[in-house]
Amino acid sequence: MANVLYIKVNPKSDEQSRSSMLANHFLEEYKQHHPEDTIDKLDLYKADIPFLDVDVFSAWGKFAAHEELTETEMIKALRMDELTSQFLEADKLVFATPFWNLSYPPMLKAYIDTICIAGKTFHYTENGPVGLVPEKPLLLIEARGGIYSEGPAAAMENSYRYFKTIMGFMGLKNFTSVIAEGLDIDPNQTEAILEEARQKLTEIASDF
Numbered sequence: 001m002a003n004v005l006y007i008k009v010n011p012k013s014d015e016q017s018r019s020s021m022l023a024n025h026f027l028e029e030y031k032q033h034h035p036e037d038t039i040d041k042l043d044l045y046k047a048d049i050p051f052l053d054v055d056v057f058s059a060w061g062k063f064a065a066h067e068e069l070t071e072t073e074m075i076k077a078l079r080m081d082e083l084t085s086q087f088l089e090a091d092k093l094v095f096a097t098p099f100w101n102l103s104y105p106p107m108l109k110a111y112i113d114t115i116c117i118a119g120k121t122f123h124y125t126e127n128g129p130v131g132l133v134p135e136k137p138l139l140l141i142e143a144r145g146g147i148y149s150e151g152p153a154a155a156m157e158n159s160y161r162y163f164k165t166i167m168g169f170m171g172l173k174n175f176t177s178v179i180a181e182g183l184d185i186d187p188n189q190t191e192a193i194l195e196e197a198r199q200k201l202t203e204i205a206s207d208f
């Protein structure tokens, strides 16, 4: 029995978000093929995701100096630990996110900052950084208004490029992505693009 961690990166309701609807389609298909598995949902806009703020930096300094943390520092440090453990312990990972202003919503960056922890998800060696997250199935579902996989806007794509780099940095080098793009260019094409993405997700669901 595997545990899937589904990370929703969107403040919108599922009905208003194409990436969330695609993720729900995938998870429904996945459940049919893997009825014994469990799926935990982490909604980054509802979960308590700490930012790397003054309390977190202070907590890190105090840990290193073996000093006592304030209650706020302790709460944030423990929450970061909890989120990192959840990420490490999940058997499979599914991210669903929109493309905003040439990149991802800030909560995804906040989450990545929370789980990208030296000694836990990566460490530095004589030969440079090495990822510590064991390889596991990872699916990225992304919805974009324009087209960035090719053409004149390709150089402005700062989402997938970053995601691939940071996941590889932590050890997750092989992952699958379904990126529905061009959704806002021609409303007559939107449904066909989404249907193509749904079909890809249906195919992926059986062996994921």
Ligand SMILES: Cc1cc2nc3c(=O)[nH]c(=O)nc-3n(C[C@H](O)[C@H](O)[C@H](O)COP(=O)(O)O)c2cc1C
Pocket: 010, 012, 016, 017, 018, 019, 020, 097, 098, 099, 100, 101, 102, 103, 143, 144, 145, 146, 147, 183, 184
């Ligand atoms: C705040 C915001 C910024 C956006 N920025 C871009 C952008 O830079 N490039 C683009 O192609 N689409 C952009 N879009 C369009 C979204 O990528 C597109 O509508 C996508 O379907 C959103 O995913 P969702 O339906 O899951 O929310 C933006 C949308 C919003 C709300």
